[in-house]
Amino acid sequence: AQSVTQPDIHITVSEGASLELRCNYSYxxxxxLFWYVQSPxxxxxxxxxxxxxxxxVQGIKGFEAEFxxxxxxxxxxxPSVHWSDAAEYFCAVGPMEYGNKLVFGAGTILRVKS
Amino acid sequence: NAGVTQTxxxxxxxxxxxxxxxxxxxxxxxxxxxYRQDPGMGLKLIYYSVGAGITDKGEVPNGYNVSRSTTxxxxxxxxxxxxxxxxxxxxxxxxxxxxxxxxxxxxxxxVV
Numbered sequence: 641a642q643s644v645t646q647p648d649i650h651i652t653v654s655e656g657a658s659l660e661l662r663c664n665y666s667y668x669x670x671x672x673l674f675w676y677v678q679s680p681x682x683x684x685x686x687x688x689x690x691x692x693x694x695x696x697v698q699g700i701k702g703f704e705a706e707f708x709x710x711x712x713x714x715x716x717x718x719p720s721v722h723w724s725d726a727a728e729y730f731c732a733v734g735p736m737e738y739g740n741k742l743v744f745g746a747g748t749i750l751r752v753k754s
Numbered sequence: 755n756a757g758v759t760q761t762x763x764x765x766x767x768x769x770x771x772x773x774x775x776x777x778x779x780x781x782x783x784x785x786x787x788x789y790r791q792d793p794g795m796g797l798k799l800i801y802y803s804v805g806a807g808i809t810d811k812g813e814v815p816n817g818y819n820v821s822r823s824t825t826x827x828x829x830x831x832x833x834x835x836x837x838x839x840x841x842x843x844x845x846x847x848x849x850x851x852x853x854x855x856x857x858x859x860x861x862x863x864x865v866v
Contacts, residue, residue, distance in 0.1 A: 683844055
């Protein structure tokens with residue numbers, strides 16, 4: 641069965657510092673991978689997605705993620721964090737051929753200190 | 755643009771009561787979903803629909819029912835509320851199974 645692991649429940653970084661959020665998945669076929677962000681009291685917004693092709697994908701708000709098949713990982717990165725990036729981040733994986741049956745990780749809460 | 759609209763935003767239910775969480779989207783999306791979010795657990799799929807008249811169970815369907823009579827609406831019904839159904843519920847939609855999912859702002863439900 642497919643699963644997604646986000647090893648870090650909380651991460652705190654200083655404003656201006658770089659960020660990497662980890663995501664590991666277990667899936668038998670070629671996965672479709674997503675990162676979503678959730679601000680407090682809000683729904684989820686798609687940051688970026690990987691379906692195929694270039695393994696480094698660019699998203700909104702200056703985020704990028706790299707798909708590494710050998711490590712079953714899809715880590716999210718940002719070179720310089722802004723205070724407004726404080727939110728909860730979810731990695732998700734899914735087979736998209738029938739329904740958006742995404743499996744979500746448990747989420748990582750990002751705190752940004754000034 | 756309205757996108758995906760959920761009502762109500764908050765609700766407190768007593769054990770055994772029933773209610774319907776409303777979800778409507780104005781993007782003409784075929785696919786619609788209901789998730790529940792519990793702290794530290796990510797999002798779990800309750801039910802989904804790939805078009806009007808077609809629904810299917812997700813990972814955690816027990817205690818819930820859905821219907822999809824129109825493309826726009828996908829209500830979630832709780833028949834006999836239980837404390838285990840205390841959660842935040844999100845409705846989402848997408849044009850197809852491979853497309854970006856758009857989420858509503860959520861309904862925070864407490865069962866006491």
